Amino acid sequence: xxxxxxxxxxxxxxxxxxxxxxxxxxxxxxxxxxxxxxxxxxxxxxxxxxxxxxxxxxxxxxxxxxxxxxxxxxxxxxxxxxxxxxxxxxxxxxxxxxxxxxxxxxxxxxxxxxxxxxxxxxxxxxxxxxxxxxxxxxxxxxxxxxxxxxxxxxxxxxxxxxxxxxxxxxxxxxxxxxxxxxxxxxxxxxxxxxxxxxxxxxxxxxxxxxxxxxxxxxxxxxxxxxxxxxxxxxxxxxxxxxxxxxxxxxxxxxxxxxxxxxxxxxxxxxxxxxxxxxxxxxxxxxxxxxxxxxxxxxxxxxxxxxxxxxxxxxxxxxxxxxxxxxxxxxxxxxxxxxxxxxxxxxxxxxxxxxxxxxxx
Amino acid sequence: xxxxxxxxxxxxxxxxxxxxxxxxxxxxxxxxxxxxxxxxxxxxxxxxxxxxxxxxxxxxxxxxxxxxxxxxxxxxxxxxxxxxxxxxxxxxxxxxxxxxxxxxxxxxxxxxxxxxxxxxxxxxxxxxxxxxxxxxxxxxxxxxxxxxxxxxxxxxxxxxxxxxxxxxxxxxxxxxxxxxxxxxxxxxxxxxxxxxxxxxxxxxxxxxxxxxxxxxxxxxxxxxxxxxxxxxxxxxxxxxxxxxx
Numbered sequence: 001x002x003x004x005x006x007x008x009x010x011x012x013x014x015x016x017x018x019x020x021x022x023x024x025x026x027x028x029x030x031x032x033x034x035x036x037x038x039x040x041x042x043x044x045x046x047x048x049x050x051x052x053x054x055x056x057x058x059x060x061x062x063x064x065x066x067x068x069x070x071x072x073x074x075x076x077x078x079x080x081x082x083x084x085x086x087x088x089x090x091x092x093x094x095x096x097x098x099x100x101x102x103x104x105x106x107x108x109x110x111x112x113x114x115x116x117x118x119x120x121x122x123x124x125x126x127x128x129x130x131x132x133x134x135x136x137x138x139x140x141x142x143x144x145x146x147x148x149x150x151x152x153x154x155x156x157x158x159x160x161x162x163x164x165x166x167x168x169x170x171x172x173x174x175x176x177x178x179x180x181x182x183x184x185x186x187x188x189x190x191x192x193x194x195x196x197x198x199x200x201x202x203x204x205x206x207x208x209x210x211x212x213x214x215x216x217x218x219x220x221x222x223x224x225x226x227x228x229x230x231x232x233x234x235x236x237x238x239x240x241x242x243x244x245x246x247x248x249x250x251x252x253x254x255x256x257x258x259x260x261x262x263x264x265x266x267x268x269x270x271x272x273x274x275x276x277x278x279x280x281x282x283x284x285x286x287x288x289x290x291x292x293x294x295x296x297x298x299x300x301x302x303x304x305x306x307x308x309x310x311x312x313x314x315x316x317x318x319x320x321x322x323x324x325x326x327x328x329x330x331x332x333x334x335x336x337x338x339x340x341x342x343x344x345x346x347x348x349x350x351x352x353x354x355x356x357x358x359x360x
Numbered sequence: 361x362x363x364x365x366x367x368x369x370x371x372x373x374x375x376x377x378x379x380x381x382x383x384x385x386x387x388x389x390x391x392x393x394x395x396x397x398x399x400x401x402x403x404x405x406x407x408x409x410x411x412x413x414x415x416x417x418x419x420x421x422x423x424x425x426x427x428x429x430x431x432x433x434x435x436x437x438x439x440x441x442x443x444x445x446x447x448x449x450x451x452x453x454x455x456x457x458x459x460x461x462x463x464x465x466x467x468x469x470x471x472x473x474x475x476x477x478x479x480x481x482x483x484x485x486x487x488x489x490x491x492x493x494x495x496x497x498x499x500x501x502x503x504x505x506x507x508x509x510x511x512x513x514x515x516x517x518x519x520x521x522x523x524x525x526x527x528x529x530x531x532x533x534x535x536x537x538x539x540x541x542x543x544x545x546x547x548x549x550x551x552x553x554x555x556x557x558x559x560x561x562x563x564x565x566x567x568x569x570x571x572x573x574x575x576x577x578x579x580x581x582x583x584x585x586x587x588x589x590x591x592x593x594x595x596x597x598x599x600x601x602x603x604x605x
Contacts, residue, residue, distance in 0.1 A: 359500025
């Protein structure tokens with residue numbers, strides 16, 4: 001027999017589907033029991049859900065009377081889609097929002113495709129020129145008819161609040177974090193106070209203050225747009241949280257990185273911008289994106305000051321007498337859309353982490 | 361050898377809290393001189409060289425580097441840091457940048473060299489420390505010895521007139537110490553003014569113009585290598601030498 005001379009392979013039992021099943025799902029009696037229990041749960045939950053959402057659902061029609069099947073009545077969403085996506089924005093001006101979406105989509109796609117050139121320029125365009133385009137296109141000016149922000153609503157409003165909050169809060173958060181660690185006591189104390197006050201107050205209070213209290217402190221006749229007040233509130237609120245996240249990253253930096261930067265002659269700001277922040281921000285990407293996701297979902301709170309965001313408007317159209325009783329469809333749809341956006345951020349964060357990983 | 365004074369320390373004192381880490385340090389280092397500083401741990405040798413480029417602040421006395429006195433004035437600090445290169449025990453390369461970018465970063469942002477020129481010069485120095493083939497890798501992909509040589513190249517890219525080495529081989533595996541020391545010997549032969557904190561006595565014998573022995577924040581003995589090893593005066597030096605040789 002030459003069996004002894006053969007190369008030794010892995011024991012056969014570990015291989016293939018059976019091996020995997022045995023190892024992961026049925027390795028002992030309680031594991032087997034859990035597996036069977038889990039399968040049973042899926043069995044009782046999944047089919048009814050699939051039936052309700054897809055198989056028994058109603059997709060075609062104009063009114064609630066067309067919803068004859070037992071499942072979800074997606075006609076409710078279809079018929080109100082304009083309200084849900086754009087709020088009360090005038091129909092003939094909707095192209096302006098779509099135009100902004102298109103620019104965002106194209107430049108975002110460009111940044112996502114690997115190995116394209118001039119990404120820096122596209123990024124700069126998005127951060128500097130795009131916001132100006134947004135303001136002009138969305139609120140009017142340069143020959144475009146003005147659209148008051150009280151008409152803004154739906155998913156569009158959610159994206160505006162979350163977008164502005166996210167984009168502006170990161171740089172402010174970074175500056176606050178640097179300020180809190182500053183050697184100058186005045187700067188450090190001011191930043192600490194700012195951060196702790198904002199973090200100590202619930203967002204809902206911030207929004208109430210912005211909407212109801214703030215005007216009381218302003219001189220007669222001075223009137224800030226309510227949306228802008230809400231935006232400022234959301235931005236500082238998010239910035240205070242981000243500041244602490246970023247500070248965590250700064251504290252995790254080895255002292256040697258500061259010393260090496262100083263030894264080659266980098267000044268404080270260059271050291272921060274070129275050596276310390278790129279590393280410490282990279283370390284806290286998961287926490288930063290976590291904050292972004294939280295802010296995205298927290299935008300739903302603007303409902304309390306009378307702004308109709310995505311969720312708010314879905315609840316609102318549910319109270320329309322023509323469509324009473326379809327709140328389930330509304331909430332499931334809202335959940336699905338929120339999930340898509342949040343998961344996209346999560347996915348991007350993982351991608352970014354992998355891309356920036358250079359080892360330590 | 362010309363005797364242009366590069367570094368002058370006069371009655372320098374420093375405390376960490378109550379601990380008197382530098383106690384009346386007086387030192388003059390001329391252009392092209394190679395000084396090796398040794399001594400037991402905690403003797404203040406690292407603190408001494410870290411005071412020269414202001415990674416630590418001295419509290420009394422004067423430190424004058426190339427005619428510029430170190431004060432709280434950030435311009436004097438910047439000027440001196442531009443002239444003084446430093447190599448650390450833990451390399452302290454920037455892990456998010458390639459080796460080439462590690463080397464060209466400061467020339468681009470501090471010296472304001474055009475990018476292409478800075479990279480070209482960085483490649484030259486990387487070639488000199490024989491890791492030009494690793495230029496596009498990240499620090500984590502290099503061995504300790506290679507990282508330390510990259511760190512030396514990074515310091516040299518600023519074309520400093522003085523190089524400080526803070527225990528450059530202490531964190532290295534034994535088989536990599538020689539490759540780093542070889543680079544340092546080459547640098548010494550090129551006429552660089554060097555202050556090296558190290559316990560590599562072979563290196564000290566070979567290149568040092570003078571060896572300084574420190575203990576408890578004081579310079580106990582400063583001599584040329586031959587006298588230092590053959591006739592140490594102080595008991596503390598003798599004890600130290602018997603422990604490390």
